[in-house]
Amino acid sequence: MYMCTFYDILSLLIRIAILKAKKNAGTIEKRKVKDTKVDSIIRNTQPVMEEHHYPQNKILVLSHHSHDSFKTQLLKDLFHCNTTSASIVKDQTWGNKYYRTCVDLYIDFFKDLPEWIEEFIMPECEPLRNVVAGIIIILDNRLIKPQELLNLFKGAVHENTFIVLVNVNEEVPQDEIDELNEIWSNVFTNIVEFINWTRSKPTINHNEYGEKLGLYRIQEIIDTHGWLNCELQPITTTKEETPRDMPLEQIITNLQSARSKYKSMKDNSEADAFASEVADELSKYL
Amino acid sequence: MTQLKYLILVSRQGKIRLKKWYTAMSASEKAKIAKDLTPTILARKPKMCNIIEYSDHKVVYKRYASLFFIVGVTPDIDNELLTLEIIHRFVETMDTYFGNVCELDIIFNFNKVYDILNEMIMCDGSIAESSRKEVLHHVTVMDTMESNDNLERVLS
Numbered sequence: 001m002y003m004c005t006f007y008d009i010l011s012l013l014i015r016i017a018i019l020k021a022k023k024n025a026g027t028i029e030k031r032k033v034k035d036t037k038v039d040s041i042i043r044n045t046q047p048v049m050e051e052h053h054y055p056q057n058k059i060l061v062l063s064h065h066s067h068d069s070f071k072t073q074l075l076k077d078l079f080h081c082n083t084t085s086a087s088i089v090k091d092q093t094w095g096n097k098y099y100r101t102c103v104d105l106y107i108d109f110f111k112d113l114p115e116w117i118e119e120f121i122m123p124e125c126e127p128l129r130n131v132v133a134g135i136i137i138i139l140d141n142r143l144i145k146p147q148e149l150l151n152l153f154k155g156a157v158h159e160n161t162f163i164v165l166v167n168v169n170e171e172v173p174q175d176e177i178d179e180l181n182e183i184w185s186n187v188f189t190n191i192v193e194f195i196n197w198t199r200s201k202p203t204i205n206h207n208e209y210g211e212k213l214g215l216y217r218i219q220e221i222i223d224t225h226g227w228l229n230c231e232l233q234p235i236t237t238t239k240e241e242t243p244r245d246m247p248l249e250q251i252i253t254n255l256q257s258a259r260s261k262y263k264s265m266k267d268n269s270e271a272d273a274f275a276s277e278v279a280d281e282l283s284k285y286l
Numbered sequence: 287m288t289q290l291k292y293l294i295l296v297s298r299q300g301k302i303r304l305k306k307w308y309t310a311m312s313a314s315e316k317a318k319i320a321k322d323l324t325p326t327i328l329a330r331k332p333k334m335c336n337i338i339e340y341s342d343h344k345v346v347y348k349r350y351a352s353l354f355f356i357v358g359v360t361p362d363i364d365n366e367l368l369t370l371e372i373i374h375r376f377v378e379t380m381d382t383y384f385g386n387v388c389e390l391d392i393i394f395n396f397n398k399v400y401d402i403l404n405e406m407i408m409c410d411g412s413i414a415e416s417s418r419k420e421v422l423h424h425v426t427v428m429d430t431m432e433s434n435d436n437l438e439r440v441l442s
Binding site for chain 2: 096097098099182185191193208209210211212220223224254258274277278281282284
């Protein structure tokens with residue numbers, strides 16, 4: 001009898017260790033409890049979308065042909081996507097320490113940006129505009145006047161869509177970009193932000209207020225975006241994985257009571273779910 | 287002595303990430319304050335003064351990375367510079383708890399942020415605890431209790 005109990009505890013401990021190892025490797029934790037904390041946060045932070053229920057998970061990236069190299073670099077650095085031509089890249093994973101989600105990249109180019117925008121804001125394109133999470137435009141601030149473009153966008157894009165204008169002209173100082181951000185921050189209900197490509201290097205990616213700059217800022221904008229109608233897979237954060245104190249005797253006692261409860265369960269699937277949940281909870285103390 | 291009126295946390299894009307009211311106000315008053323202050327403060331240049339007058343009281347704000355911490359203070363009772371220190375202590379505490387706190391941490395752990403704030407400031411807007419170590423200790427104890435509760439729930 002004693003050997004049997006010891007064997008059961010040992011097997012449970014091994015199971016816990018495997019589970020913990022999986023977690024450490026960054027495995028997505030799909031929680032079985034329906035109303036988890038993260039689920040409720042995601043639900044509460046997403047406004048109800050009455051017009052349609054399609055996931056708003058498309059990110060539009062466009063540039064002039066002459067800036068293709070910047071676009072390629074941006075796609076590679078931000079989305080780990082190696083596409084060089086205009087195309088649609090489906091099911092790209094966007095992730096951070098709290099969630100992962102799938103995004104579709106719509107990669108395009110323009111010859112004349114105002115013309116491109118005029119086509120984009122036509123009524124025929126409304127279904128597309130409604131599923132666009134964000135628009136990233138790579139341009140030269142010296143050649144294109146941002147205010148002309150943004151006025152075209154005003155009122156046409158979905159209110160939850162972010163617009164990022166990435167300046168690639170090295171002669172444009174950060175002060176000028178900051179000034180544009182100050183001017184445009186209150187004009188739109190959408191998130192509109194000007195980014196300076198040259199500040200993407202790790203040594204200069206923060207300003208004096210600790211704000212992220214360059215590509216790091218784009219990453220932050222996408223991270224904090226409210227993904228409408230999208231499925232976000234929660235990731236167990238490292239904060240929750242911090243081992244907590246519980247005496248070994250208490251762990252053994254809990255395992256024994258869990259074992260007896262497991263044995264008393266008649267429904268196999270319910271018992272397995274219980275064992276998995278116990279292993280999950282107890283692993284936090286090991 | 288401090289008697290804060292409210293604390294609002296706003297992102298650079300004007301999205302409100304946290305709100306805490308320490309005086310009784312109607313929903314419309316609260317909405318008006320949030321609606322008025324957000325664009326006013328976001329439009330201010332970095333070198334401008336961190337203290338502004340609004341309605342019948344003063345507002346102290348501080349920018350940390352992409353977040354603006356906005357606090358309404360009671361005239362003649364609150365010290366504006368002390369309020370700036372309270373904001374800074376709040377940010378420092380969150381920084382220690384989350385490890386270099388960012389906007390995403392606040393979005394996904396807003397309950398923890400409220401816990402930290404509740405440990406620091408009482409419901410009437412006065413300071414309850416100024417020690418970062420004590421605040422973090424209390425929050426960690428709450429985390430442990432919550433975790434134990436989860437285990438108890440599973441085993442019961």
